[in-house]
Amino acid sequence: MLTRIWKFLCSLKVAVFLASAATLLLMGGSLVMHYHPRIFGGMDHMLLGDWFAGMGNRNLEIAWWLPTAGVLLALLGVNALCCFIDWLFSLRARWRKTGEYLIHLGFVLVLFAYFWGTLSGFRSEGNRLLVGESLPLRDMPGYTLRLDAFEPLFNEKGRPVDMRSTVTLLREGTTLQRQVVKTNSPLIYRDLVVVPGSFGRVAEGFRFFLSGGGGVSLIPGSRTPVAGGFLRVLNFFPDAEKLPDGKAVFRSESLGNPAIELELDRPGFDSWHGWYYLKEGLPFPLVQAGVRLWPTDPVYRLYSVLTVNRDPGAGIALAGALSMFAGVLFAMASFYYKRSRGERPDVL
Amino acid sequence: MTSLQSPLLAGAFALYLFSVVLYLLHVWLRRPLLWRGAFILVLAGFALQTFILGQRWAEAGYLPVTNLFSTQLFFSWALAAIYVYFELRYRIHAAGLFVMVLNLLLLGSALPRDPAIPPLIPSLDTPLFTFHIAFSFTGYAFFTMAFSLGALYLVQRRLASPLLPDLTLLRKVNEESIFLGFCLFTLCLIMGSIWAYIAWGYYFSWNIKGLWSFLVWLFYAGMCHAKFIRRWQGTGYAILSIAGFGVVLFTYLGIGLLLESNHPLN
Numbered sequence: 001m002l003t004r005i006w007k008f009l010c011s012l013k014v015a016v017f018l019a020s021a022a023t024l025l026l027m028g029g030s031l032v033m034h035y036h037p038r039i040f041g042g043m044d045h046m047l048l049g050d051w052f053a054g055m056g057n058r059n060l061e062i063a064w065w066l067p068t069a070g071v072l073l074a075l076l077g078v079n080a081l082c083c084f085i086d087w088l089f090s091l092r093a094r095w096r097k098t099g100e101y102l103i104h105l106g107f108v109l110v111l112f113a114y115f116w117g118t119l120s121g122f123r124s125e126g127n128r129l130l131v132g133e134s135l136p137l138r139d140m141p142g143y144t145l146r147l148d149a150f151e152p153l154f155n156e157k158g159r160p161v162d163m164r165s166t167v168t169l170l171r172e173g174t175t176l177q178r179q180v181v182k183t184n185s186p187l188i189y190r191d192l193v194v195v196p197g198s199f200g201r202v203a204e205g206f207r208f209f210l211s212g213g214g215g216v217s218l219i220p221g222s223r224t225p226v227a228g229g230f231l232r233v234l235n236f237f238p239d240a241e242k243l244p245d246g247k248a249v250f251r252s253e254s255l256g257n258p259a260i261e262l263e264l265d266r267p268g269f270d271s272w273h274g275w276y277y278l279k280e281g282l283p284f285p286l287v288q289a290g291v292r293l294w295p296t297d298p299v300y301r302l303y304s305v306l307t308v309n310r311d312p313g314a315g316i317a318l319a320g321a322l323s324m325f326a327g328v329l330f331a332m333a334s335f336y337y338k339r340s341r342g343e344r345p346d347v348l
Numbered sequence: 349m350t351s352l353q354s355p356l357l358a359g360a361f362a363l364y365l366f367s368v369v370l371y372l373l374h375v376w377l378r379r380p381l382l383w384r385g386a387f388i389l390v391l392a393g394f395a396l397q398t399f400i401l402g403q404r405w406a407e408a409g410y411l412p413v414t415n416l417f418s419t420q421l422f423f424s425w426a427l428a429a430i431y432v433y434f435e436l437r438y439r440i441h442a443a444g445l446f447v448m449v450l451n452l453l454l455l456g457s458a459l460p461r462d463p464a465i466p467p468l469i470p471s472l473d474t475p476l477f478t479f480h481i482a483f484s485f486t487g488y489a490f491f492t493m494a495f496s497l498g499a500l501y502l503v504q505r506r507l508a509s510p511l512l513p514d515l516t517l518l519r520k521v522n523e524e525s526i527f528l529g530f531c532l533f534t535l536c537l538i539m540g541s542i543w544a545y546i547a548w549g550y551y552f553s554w555n556i557k558g559l560w561s562f563l564v565w566l567f568y569a570g571m572c573h574a575k576f577i578r579r580w581q582g583t584g585y586a587i588l589s590i591a592g593f594g595v596v597l598f599t600y601l602g603i604g605l606l607l608e609s610n611h612p613l614n
Contacts, residue, residue, distance in 0.1 A: 012573055016580075019570035023563055027595075030559045043554035103534065107569075114552060123550070162470045183470040186546050195549045309549035317551055321538045328531045335527060 009082040018079060022072040029065040036062060045125055048118040070115075077111040080104040096338065099330025102323050109320025113313030121310040125197060130303045134170075137192075137308065142172045145194065150304045152199050163196045165304040181306070191312045197305040203238040203255050205299040206278060211292030217299050218260055227290040229266030236260050238298070240277070248275045255298055264289060353463045356400050357421075361455050363393030364428075364448055371445035375511055383441045390435075390448060394428040397455075401425055408465045410473065413481040415466055416604070420458035422481070423600075426489035427451050430525075434493065438521055442511045446496040476543035483536035484561075490529030491568070491589075491596045497522040498589030505583065519582055522589055523575050530568040537565055560599040567595050 008014065033040040039059045043051050056063040087094055087101045122138050129135055129147035137143040149166035168178040169189050179187045187194040205219030216224050224231045239256030240248035248259040257279055264272045264286060272285045278295045286293070311317075370386035373379075401421065404412050412418045431447045434440055471477075501518045503509075512518070540561070541551040552558060571588050574580035580588065 012576055016570050016573050016577065019566050019573070023566050023570065026559060026563055026566075030556050030563070033554070033559075034556050040554070044550070048554070184474045184476075184543075184547050186549065188546075193545065193549045195547065307549050311550065314545065314551070317541075321541060324534055325538055328534050332528070332531050335524075339524075 006082070009079060010086045011079070015076065015079050015083070018072050018076040022069050022076060025065050025069045025072065029069060032062055032065065039063065046123050047121060073111060074115070077108050081108045084108065096334045099327045099332070099334050102327030102330060106320040106324030106327055109323060110317050113317035113320060116316070117311040117313030121191065121312050124308045127306045127308055128303050129306060130301060135308070140310070144170045145306070145308060146170060147304055148178070150199070150302055152302065160199070163199050163304060165196055165306060167194060167306070191314050192308070192310050193314070195307045197307045199302060199304050201300040201302050202253050203258065203298040204301040205233065205236045206258060206260065207296045207299055209294040209296055215296065219299055227266060229264060229269070231291065232263040232265070234261040234263055242277060246275060258298070264291070353400060353404070356396060357459060357463070360393045360396040360400065361452070361459060363389050363396065364452050364455065367393065368445065368448050368452060371442060371448065375442060375445065378511065386444065387435060390428065390444065391432065394425070394432055397425045397428060404465060408468070410468055411478045411482065412465045413485070414468065414472060417458050417461035417463055418465070419485065420454055423485045423488060424451050424455040424458065426486045427454065427492055430489050430493050434521055438513070438517060440513050440517070440521060443497065443500050443513055443518070446500055447493060450492060450496060471547050474543060476539050480536055480539040480543055483532045483539060487529045487533030487536055488596055488600060490525045490532065491592055494522050494525035494529060494589040495593030497525060498586035501586035502583065515582070519585065522585060526568060526571050526589065530572050533565055533568065537561060557599070557603050560603060564595055564599050567592055
């Protein structure tokens with residue numbers, strides 16, 4: 001009885017049936033995917049397990065093929081694994097099939113790795129980091145990713161061609177790895193991978209023409225000598241909403257109604273503190289103090305957008321890929337060896 | 349040198365076209381001299397195409413296979429190379445007619461397109477991409493060869509023509525095509541997956557192109573097993589080879605031209 005079950009599990013016909021059924025199902029499913037981008041469009045942006053738990057589950061009537069194909073492929077993986085084990089037990093007689101069975105093993109490993117990675121780990125896109133900022137990593141307490149430097153690269157036509165983000169991976173403040181992340185050069189630490197996504201810029205202040213002082217940049221933290229005292233920038237909102245009491249509330253990062261929170265200190269005078277709405281003109285106390293400022297253009301700061309993914313199965317998948325790679329080479333060599341000896345395949 | 353490419357390509361096309369004419373004459377007149385002449389023309393066309401491809405590679409600094417024209421050129425070159433290999437190894441003679449007609453279609457549809465080499469985007473600037481594409485199209489070329497041989501198998505089964513290789517040889521060469529195509533396509537997927545992981549942080553994409561590439565692999569993996577099952581040998585295998593080519597064609601052209609994918613052709 002056990003022998004019969006084992007033979008069934010190793011059956012070539014079962015393998016062909018499962019592969020055919022999975023192929024046909026996925027063919028149909030791929031077309032369903034294409035015509036329902038709202039449902040299936042987000043599959044690459046999160047773990048398949050997370051996607052299925054949410055979007056897939058809510059649309060089971062058109063996503064049912066996915067778990068079914070998963071089951072068929074899992075069964076195919078079991079079949080391939082049984083064939084591999086069966087081959088191991090008769091290795092002496094069938095050693096010339098090493099290549100083919102390494103491909104089987106590789107397939108099993110890749111499949112297992114994919115299922116594992118689908119159910120654990122995480123995918124996190126659109127992580128925006130300004131230079132100096134740190135990102136605590138999801139599901140990894142104590143781990144943070146810090147952006148140390150960022151430099152976009154442009155071609156001669158001014159089109160962005162690459163992004164160089166110098167990032168440091170830390171655990172409890174201790175550096176684990178530091179690397180320049182750019183296209184095709186990710187930071188890989190165990191099952192974690194950091195790749196560049198895109199970049200952008202935010203206005204962090206404004207440049208002004210200062211009467212008698214030339215151009216000055218007012219950004220939070222800056223201190224500019226004016227009218228015998230100092231003008232200190234406390235805050236900057238690129239787009240602010242003005243409250244009845246004159247205070248500003250942050251509205252958005254797009255440049256709309258910029259406002260700067262200033263403090264003027266002059267010896268012998270009371271210090272002044274208030275908001276300067278650039279579209280409204282200089283506040284009267286500053287004019288009275290003899291400050292003459294004309295806004296010219298915004299001061300921008302670049303940020304890097306990084307993708308941080310964690311796939312615990314990635315290492316196993318690589319092992320599977322290497323097994324398949326070696327299998328292909330062995331199989332090709334043994335194919336020509338067998339052909340040269342005039343051997344024909346076994347027929348069932 | 350780029351300005352010379354179009355006339356050189358037209359020259360390669362003409363050589364393949366004349367080889368097809370000679371193969372047709374051979375089918376009609378049955379003179380060994382004709383198929384020898386046809387094969388010499390194929391070799392000349394292949395040499396010219398190799399020169400063009402090498403020259404484009406040297407000019408670009410990378411294997412230019414980033415748009416429809418250049419992939420068609422590479423695909424056609426790989427198909428010619430595989431035909432030359434099988435002809436030299438198995439002397440399949442008139443069986444080359446069908447392959448060369450396919451090659452003419454492939455190269456002919458590339459000729460009206462712009463041969464200019466597009467600038468390489470940074471994510472494609474890696475040897476993994478070069479290997480991924482080279483293995484992919486060589487694999488496709490083997491599957492195309494298998495399609496031709498499968499179709500010829502069905503013809504030969506009906507006609508039993510002395511012009512065509514016997515059924516045993518056709519079956520053997522077909523199996524070899526499928527096997528080598530599968531091996532190379534496996535390498536293509538391995539390279540592509542590693543590249544995707546370092547470029548985007550995951551090794552399998554649920555994009556329709558990624559899914560169909562896996563389906564091509566799964567289909568031919570099934571075929572590599574089916575050759576051991578009596579029911580699927582011979583005619584069944586020939587029919588599967590033809591069906592498999594449909595899957596390849598859809599993956600290469602259908603998705604790129606009819607649907608949206610992350611592997612655009614233009």
